[in-house]
Amino acid sequence: MIPLSWYVMLSAALFAIGVVGVLTRRNIFIILMSIELMLNAANINLIAFSHYLQSLTGQVFVIFVITVAAAEAAVALAIIILIARNRGTVYVDEFNILKG
Amino acid sequence: MVNQLIFLYFAVVILASAILTITRKNPVHSVMFMLLLFFHIAGVFVLLNAEFLAAVQLIVYAGAILILYLFVVMLLNVDKESASARANKYWVWMVVFGTVIAAEILLLVSRGTFPANIDRPMRFAAGMGVRELGEALYKQYLVPFEIASVILLVGLIGAVTLAKKRANE
Numbered sequence: 001m002i003p004l005s006w007y008v009m010l011s012a013a014l015f016a017i018g019v020v021g022v023l024t025r026r027n028i029f030i031i032l033m034s035i036e037l038m039l040n041a042a043n044i045n046l047i048a049f050s051h052y053l054q055s056l057t058g059q060v061f062v063i064f065v066i067t068v069a070a071a072e073a074a075v076a077l078a079i080i081i082l083i084a085r086n087r088g089t090v091y092v093d094e095f096n097i098l099k100g
Numbered sequence: 101m102v103n104q105l106i107f108l109y110f111a112v113v114i115l116a117s118a119i120l121t122i123t124r125k126n127p128v129h130s131v132m133f134m135l136l137l138f139f140h141i142a143g144v145f146v147l148l149n150a151e152f153l154a155a156v157q158l159i160v161y162a163g164a165i166l167i168l169y170l171f172v173v174m175l176l177n178v179d180k181e182s183a184s185a186r187a188n189k190y191w192v193w194m195v196v197f198g199t200v201i202a203a204e205i206l207l208l209v210s211r212g213t214f215p216a217n218i219d220r221p222m223r224f225a226a227g228m229g230v231r232e233l234g235e236a237l238y239k240q241y242l243v244p245f246e247i248a249s250v251i252l253l254v255g256l257i258g259a260v261t262l263a264k265k266r267a268n269e
Contacts, residue, residue, distance in 0.1 A: 002107050002147070008209045010111045010144075014118055016202030021122030023194035024187045029127045029173055033134055036165070037118055040141055043157075051148040052214070056228065056236045060244075062153055063237065066160050067248040071255030073165045077172045078262035084176045093188055 007048035015041035026091045028083075032076055039069050107147060113140045125186050127173045131166060138162045152230045 014037060021034030043062045050058025084090050087097075117137040124130045138161045145154035237245055 002103055004214045005209050005212075006107060006111070007144075007148075008214075009206055010114065012205035012209065013115055013202055016198045016205070017115070017118040017122060019201060020195055020198035023197070024191040025122060026186060026188050027127060029169065030122060030130055033130055033169065034122055036134070036161075037121065037137075040137070040161075043153075044141065044144060047145055047148050047150050047153060051150070051228075054228065056233055059150055059153055059233055060236055060241050062150075063156065064244060064248050066156060067252060070160060070165055071251050073168055074255045074259040075262070077168060078259040080172060081175070081263045090176060 004048060004052045007044060011041045011045040011048070014038075014044070026093055028080055028090050028092050031092065032073070032080075036069060036073070039065055103147065107144070110140045110143045110147070113137075114144070123186075128170070131170050131173060134169075135162055135166055138166065149228055152233055 018034045018037035018041060021037065022031050025031055025034070043065055046058040046062050046065070050056065050062075080090065083095065087095065089095075114137055117133045117140070121130045121133040121137065124133065138157060142154040142157040142162075145151075145157060
């Protein structure tokens with residue numbers, strides 16, 4: 001019998017790793033992958049609570065999260081291709097054309 | 101007991117490959133560790149009696165999204181990656197910040213009790229199968245399901261419109 005708090009702790013640690021990845025890395029691909037890490041941490045939480053509360057709502061929400069993640073990845077990668085084509089770099093600290 | 105050992109294996113591999121994902125220099129290596137992570141997250145889903153979502157995780161995340169990342173990483177040249185720094189200049193502070201967040205959540209979770217955390221044996225619940233999931237998705241959650249399909253359509257059209265070359269260039 002696995003306690004529910006183990007799943008919540010795993011999810012929290014994974015989410016914190018994703019936050020650190022977003023905040024520290026310069027490469028925009030790794031930043032997007034860290035966002036996927038955070039979405040997966042939320043998914044683990046949703047499914048764990050869905051199992052322990054014997055309710056299917058959490059699993060339905062995970063399907064929606066995966067849908068939104070797929071759409072987000074497609075649009076974000078298209079934007080990255082545009083930026084890399086126009087600016088010639090994939091490092092976020094060189095995207096400073098909006099700086100006044 | 102066996103379940104706990106399996107869970108600990110999955111958790112250790114998930115956390116290790118997550119850390120490796122955000123620290124590798126080469127984005128292709130990051131994608132590969134991400135693949136390992138997704139497989140083990142699917143294992144956790146199986147442990148929680150969510151077999152359909154484990155399959156969806158493998159097919160959609162590992163099969164579609166990650167391959168898309170791999171294509172774009174290989175499409176853009178990343179040769180300059182080895183020459184420049186991988187983290188920004190504030191990375192030490194950000195790691196400290198993330199550790200504080202994680203420690204805070206872990207402390208709160210370990211001190212609290214969950215009402216759902218009663219000592220229930222791990223069993224196959226009668227109303228939690230794929231059939232019930234499909235019925236919930238198509239009856240109770242029909243409108244969000246349709247909105248999700250519209251979101252996918254927006255993603256499809258948006259990606260194509262953004263990434264295609266202009267005709268007059």
